[in-house]
Amino acid sequence: MEKYPGKKKIAIFISGRGSNLKSLIKSSKRKNSLFKIILVISNNLDAPGLKYATKSKIKKFGIRYKSRSYFESQSIKILKRYKIDLLCLAGFMKILSGSFIKKFSKPILNIHPSLLPKYKGLNTHLRAIKNKDKFAGASVHKVNQRLDSGKIILQKKIKILKKDNIKSLKRKVLVIEHEIYPKAIVKFLTNL
Ligand code: GAR
DSSP states (O other), rough: OSSSSSSSEEEEEEEOOOOOHHHHHHTTTTTTTTEEEEEEEESSSTTTTTTHHHTOOEEEOOOOOHHHHHHHHHHHHHHHHTTOOOEESSSSSSOOOOOHHHOSSSSSEESSEEEEESOEEEOOHHHHHHTTSEEEEEEEEEESSSTSOOEEEEEEEEEEEOOOOOHHHHHHHHHHHHHHHHHHHHHHHTTO
């Protein structure tokens, strides 16, 4: 018997604070949610985000990043054991190998704090401000072998104001991240 009939089983990878994880947990608890968060894996054993998993009674695993292959082989075993349908990266600051993506064989989504394809990688807000961009934003995309380059599922933009600095922009973008990640998952799952 299916334990969560009709719901897709999601695993989340994090590395730090976990505010996106928190927003996904909140959304998964809504009555008609299409997904259930089964487990959280962090490469950082001290990630503050792990406490949200504990609070919400979600299984959590800290896997030391001794090497990429060690982390990935341990994670794959867990993902397969729990028959995960979709992996969501939420502030996961490591790059997954092509072989992991292939072996896992289920879709992987990521949230990135920029209007992709602009500003792949790090320091997105600094780069947007330096370039005097009018807009910043966040993107949820499918993960493929190239960094921040998979198909975009959902994006939202906000205006960069004259008074904005990196800190204020980060804060504003984070608010829309929390809004679009759950929506993007629903969009993705209903278009499978
Ligand atoms: C978020 O802004 C997320 O978009 C970013 O890290 C932050 C994690 O915050 N991810 C990346 O930069 C991935 N390349 P959170 O831990 O509070 O969700």
